[in-house]
Amino acid sequence: MKQKGMSKRERLASLSERIKTDPFLTDEELAEAFNVSIQTIRLDRLELGIPELRERIKSVAEDNYTKVRSLQGKEIIGELVDLNLGVSGISILETDNTFAFEKTNVVKGQYIFAQAESLAIAVIDANVALIGVANIKYKSPVFAGDKLIAKAEVVRTRANKYFVWVFIKVKQTEVFRGKFILVSFSK
Amino acid sequence: MKQKGMSKRERLASLSERIKTDPFLTDEELAEAFNVSIQTIRLDRLELGIPELRERIKSVAEDNYTKVRSLQGKEIIGELVDLNLGVSGISILETDNTFAFEKTNVVKGQYIFAQAESLAIAVIDANVALIGVANIKYKSPVFAGDKLIAKAEVVRTRANKYFVWVFIKVKQTEVFRGKFILVSFSK
DNA sequence: TTAGTATTAGTACCAGATACTAAATGAAAT
DNA sequence: ATTTCATTTAGTATCTGGTACTAATACTAA
Numbered sequence A, B: 001m002k003q004k005g006m007s008k009r010e011r012l013a014s015l016s017e018r019i020k021t022d023p024f025l026t027d028e029e030l031a032e033a034f035n036v037s038i039q040t041i042r043l044d045r046l047e048l049g050i051p052e053l054r055e056r057i058k059s060v061a062e063d064n065y066t067k068v069r070s071l072q073g074k075e076i077i078g079e080l081v082d083l084n085l086g087v088s089g090i091s092i093l094e095t096d097n098t099f100a101f102e103k104t105n106v107v108k109g110q111y112i113f114a115q116a117e118s119l120a121i122a123v124i125d126a127n128v129a130l131i132g133v134a135n136i137k138y139k140s141p142v143f144a145g146d147k148l149i150a151k152a153e154v155v156r157t158r159a160n161k162y163f164v165w166v167f168i169k170v171k172q173t174e175v176f177r178g179k180f181i182l183v184s185f186s187k
Numbered sequence C: 001t002t003a004g005t006a007t008t009a010g011t012a013c014c015a016g017a018t019a020c021t022a023a024a025t026g027a028a029a030t
Numbered sequence D: 001a002t003t004t005c006a007t008t009t010a011g012t013a014t015c016t017g018g019t020a021c022t023a024a025t026a027c028t029a030a
Helices: A008-021 A027-034 A038-048 A053-073 A109-124 B008-021 B027-034 B038-048 B053-073 B109-124
Strands: A079-084 A088-094 A128-138 A147-158 A161-170 A173-184 B079-084 B088-094 B128-138 B147-158 B161-170 B173-184
Touching: A008 A027, A008 A038, A027 A038, A053 B053, A079 A109, A088 A109, A109 A128, A109 A147, A109 A161, A109 A173, A109 B109, B008 B027, B008 B038, B027 B038, B079 B109, B088 B109, B109 B128, B109 B147, B109 B161, B109 B173, B147 B173
Parallel strands: none
Antiparallel strands: A079 A088, A088 A147, A128 A173, A128 B128, A147 A161, A161 A173, B079 B088, B088 B147, B128 B173, B147 B161, B161 B173
């Protein structure tokens, strides 16, 4: 994929684009791709303020290490700030643009749902599975940066079934409500 | 956090534990922590088959790079295998244990929901926001390893509102159904 | 005391850089 | 055609966090 006769401006733009899409490229590989010397690539990076390969890899690793742990590894989405086991609970989720659609900056419903679901499960604290849900409603869109405050309440317990209501608000305004039916699991 | 008078066996066990929980530790830091020389740490790593810091960081970065992109970066959860814009769509999601609760191996509802929601949005393909949802139902638990096949159908369009039904099956068995109300966004 | 293991020390080497100096090349302006 | 300045290339010393290897020393159990 050699690109000859490129102006410096073009190369700089293309370079940062490439590194953004693939942060694992060495200066040597980049030098070959652009058909310039390694030194030129280094000068370009210096000019663009792009750190060296190892730093890039490290930051990808660090960013994701925490993010992956907190988004997919952890059982609770959002921070549990109050818990009254079997009765009620409150969690807070600070959103940012990684939770949102790029174009619109609207937070994806899946994260709001995840906060509600995980809070509902935390309140029960048993080997539960979410089997039924009803009456979910997104009342108004949530934007990146909004701080979601979720409140859960156990409204009824019957045999191994738990009925939990979860409300999520952004600054007093209700943005989501859902009724979850949790079924405790045979051990 | 110095640990003196540890046997080799103890150190080896503790070492791999530490590196597992924090892969960003250099040999030097480890040597200080265990109060042994750097060479000892290197011999230990060699014996345990633990790669060097840079390799560790790189593999964390690579593992997560794809995972994070596909789970939180991408707009669609699951692979879109069929799309009839404005009418219907099918997506497939192969689950694994990263989607599930550790203890029970039951896939978290949030991922199933995310697949359904993102498919519903893909079928509409407009600047939509998910505002209302109704009649969601998880019919039976999904386990890590199950292959989820989601089908979406647009059942009604009224002004800027779209009513989309999504069914998810695992081997002919319906595990989820949901009716989404999507509202197209003012540009 | 000795054998064998564990540990430490030191050297040469590597990748992928930084930081720096110096030279060569190219294009535009005079 | 020559000067001038930006761009590019070349080369050296240095850094980090290692590998691979050899050799010496310390510890421990028989």
